[in-house]
């Protein structure tokens with residue numbers, strides 16, 4: 001029995017995996033792969049780039065308050081004043097339904113506006129409303 005086979009025979013089964021790797025790395029027939037080149041350093045942000053932007057786009061604060069004219073706002077019937085809800089389009093809306101009482105609103109109590117999670121954290125009016133309104137628990 002040659003020394004390599006004897007070594008394998010004496011090595012516990014649970015150590016064979018790492019042993020096989022070592023033997024393969026030391027074998028004359030197995031070329032050792034060349035080391036990978038060092039990773040390129042990430043480019044430094046340009047000084048002209050706005051600080052509020054990231055890889056996923058501008059932050060909600062950078063976008064400013066949600067406008068009722070924006071496409072997603074129009075799609076959900078958002079209005080900055082709940083009294084202006086289109087009653088014909090949203091007959092189930094009641095005067096008590098406002099953003100401040102919505103579970104998706106995270107503005108501070110008493111504030112005029114705050115972030116809304118359905119609009120990606122954009123600021124909505126506390127007195128506003130949209131069709132995604134869900135009563136705060």
Ligand code: SF4
Nearest residue numbers: 099102105116130133
């Ligand atoms: S989801 Fe709630 S907080 Fe957001 S705009 Fe609609 S009603 Fe207001």
